[in-house]
Amino acid sequence: MDVTEQASSKEATKIENEETSSVEIKVLFFARARELTGVPDLTLKMPSGSTTQKCMDELVIKFPKLEEVRGCVVLALNEEYTTDSAIVKHRDELAIIPPISGG
């Protein structure tokens, strides 16, 4: 049991160190954005301190087709509308929201 605990605490330290240089966020795609990427969600690794705009840049590199909606999407961070300059944190959820059409 001791060995396991030691191992897991070591693991924790390792992860912490990694977090200082990069963060992992979950990205959600909806409607037209989902059709363009072909996936509903993915995990994105970004340097620490990245803005949502930087994440979007990265996503357009991964999925060039997203360029089509880039100019008209809004972003939500952890279920709230956000700005391009907001900083993403580890395990944040970033949603790519094309023009909405409820009702």
Place this chain on the structure above:
Amino acid sequence: MTSEEKNLVEILEEGHKVDVVKYMDYVSAPEAGAIATFSGTTRNMFEGKTVLELRYEAYVPMATKCLTSICNTARSTWDIHKIAVAHRLGPVPVGETSVFIAVSSVHRADGLDACKFLIDELKATVPIWKKEVYTNGEIWKENSEFMEKRDSLGQKQEQRRSCCGSKVRVQEDEEHKDNNTSS
């Protein structure tokens, strides 16, 4: 304080029809002299094209939060008893209800105004999408209400905790007095 108990917000998963009677029953009360409702129904034509069906999808947790926030904003502006908002997801055939809003109030003016506000805000800020499927193609629709508000959606986040960041609340001091008495 207990306003949540007087708001019913439901995003209905695919295959569940909007049960209008359920929401009417929910908002009705002996003290409410008026029930204002809005029902959004799929049309059979758009710009001359024949619509087969509409398909809806939502960012469900955020849509639910947004709708609850909009209900509470309405409560702070008008004297309202109960609110029910339901939005259907998945395919909705022509002629069926996709969205239903019911607002009960002591007097009709509050209910009618709040009902209009609720559907306008829903169309402008709640993350729900619809695709129109025609006999010869399909298209993701875009609400003009959203396009007008798009740039301001994320702006006021530091000032407010709700997810729908851009509501402008116009209210007189007199109206403010009533806020804490409802519930």
